[in-house]
Amino acid sequence: MSADLISRDPYLKRLQEEGFELEIRELILLIHSVPYVTGDMLLGRGTLVCTLSLDTEGLTSTPQTDHTMWFTGEMPCHRDGSPMTNIINHSAEATVGSDIKVRHYFSSKPEGTGQYANIYDKVVTYESHLGSAARSYDKTANARTGIMLASTEDDSPFAIPDSASSRYGIVTANRKLSGCIAIIGLGGTGAYLLDLATKTRVAEIHIYDDDQLLNHNLFRSPGAPELELAKDFPRKVDYYATLYARMHYGVKPHPKRVTDDNIDEFADYDFVFVCVDKGSSRRVIAEGLVRLGIPFIDTGIGLGVNENILDGCARATFVAPGTPWKDVTTHLSFGDDDEEANVYGTDIQVAELNSLNAIMAVMRWKRWLTFYRDERNERNATFMIEGNNITNRRI
Known part of the structure; x- marks a missing residue:
């Protein structure tokens, strides 16, 4: 160049x-x-x-x-x-x-x-x-x-x-952001995560999702849509890989769902971002990454509406290598029918909360890599809309 x-x-x-x-x-x-x-x-x-x-x-x-x-x-x-x-x-x-x-x-x-x-x-x-x-x-x-x-x-x-x-x-600080990362789920939060990751020097960004890109997805993803790329309802990963190739050479699409059968391929990655809204999928991914010793951040947002007013939260949970499984389960919900899963599964999503959730995750990752100073070392951060505050907890 x-x-x-x-x-x-x-x-x-x-x-x-x-x-x-x-x-x-x-x-x-x-x-x-x-x-x-x-x-x-x-x-x-x-x-x-x-x-x-x-x-x-x-x-x-x-x-x-x-x-x-x-x-x-x-x-x-x-x-x-x-x-x-x-x-x-x-x-x-x-x-x-x-x-x-x-x-x-x-x-x-x-x-x-x-x-x-x-x-x-x-x-x-x-x-x-x-x-x-x-x-x-x-x-x-x-x-x-x-x-x-x-x-x-x-x-x-x-x-x-x-x-x-x-x-x-x-320059030197940016070189700390290297290696290969993966993003599981290219819904709203995952799309914003990808946007931020392509501005870093990581060598490769592997994106996983088996869903098609539909019109409603474009209202909670960064930037204006590239309609020519989206007109034939492509897979999300293919659309975003093509779009962000203009910025970063290393975006690699994987149009598939992450399961027990393919979780071991994540052993090749240095860090993983998990952006899924189904508890059973989260369990499979979390168990696999903990077993492989791969650090990851699990994200989630929960929004409800009452009298046409939205309220809820955004969460980013960091799991470092060697974290005991009992500590992982402290902040992650794996059931699809329990109360927390119902909150996270209401399917109300808005761009600003998706983008904030992505920012929380990326900044925690960058503090893990000492790009940013980290004196708290929290493992779980939750932003509450009603109080406009973030609570931090160590696992």
């Missing part, structure tokens, strides 16, 4: 054609071999570093949204050895992305709008700041070395460039 971006983007391509040593890692641009003057009034070479902002077509934004640069070398100086305080905002060791070590942070706004018209102008300007001093010692000192670097192809599962992670400084 990195090499493809350079070939498609006219400004990056121009930089490369002029001889700049470009490398792209996780949508972070590195310009290597930039000449500069050290504090000892010697020539050195360092690397300019900046995150890339992209437009809706996946090309570098015009104008640029950020006017700053990082630098990896020693303190860059003028010809007389005095630091370039005109462009140095501050100097401190830092890490950009997951592993790019930098030492200086530059800030040099262009006159007028304060924004560079494009990435080409930005790179050339910063190279000129450093290189002009270097060329006063050696006229041949230039970042245009003509060396063609093979841009690093990262292991991104995304079908579009992930410009958000580098932009917001969460």
Whole structure:
């Protein structure tokens, strides 16, 4: 994807054609071999570093949204050895992305709008700041070395460039969300779960459901429906796999119900989200996942209506590997005829409660993986509509 971006983007391509040593890692641009003057009034070479902002077509934004640069070398100086305080905002060791070590942070706004018209102008300007001093010692000192670097192809599962992670400084945190996960049930909550999961770096997202996509399903799923895909009443998993292939390469559909006969295939997954409303199915899935030692989150919503006012709850129960079965049964209902099952089986669902239930589950999963801080370590969380509150309990 990195090499493809350079070939498609006219400004990056121009930089490369002029001889700049470009490398792209996780949508972070590195310009290597930039000449500069050290504090000892010697020539050195360092690397300019900046995150890339992209437009809706996946090309570098015009104008640029950020006017700053990082630098990896020693303190860059003028010809007389005095630091370039005109462009140095501050100097401190830092890490950009997951592993790019930098030492200086530059800030040099262009006159007028304060924004560079494009990435080409930005790179050339910063190279000129450093290189002009270097060329006063050696006229041949230039970042245009003509060396063609093979841009690093990262292991991104995304079908579009992930410009958000580098932009917001969460590359390392996002890499904690890896491996293969599964979502059982693509009703309202499961569909929202899939939407959120496709924004993460998990390698594969396996989705299980044997139902067809019907019109009422579209009113409790994220986004506007793709009517062309939905017109022939496809299986839910096939519809969503096609839809989200635009975002994530790893969505794998399984148009089948999870039973005793196939539960063992979940041994290949790192985490499972369970979004079913039938108690007997929940028992089969929970027993199997506990036996296999696979961590999972079981979700559920219960809504009732009285005098045209809806009330109820949304629940997310986390079961870690090694959890005793008696603790699992504390919060999960497995009967199809008991009181709780009747509440969960009323079949009243609304998009906002489905989406909230999915958010509760995804955030608990991310805290399990230390993407978010977790000081409570709750195993069951229940949101109550009437009080607008979430109660947390440890199993």
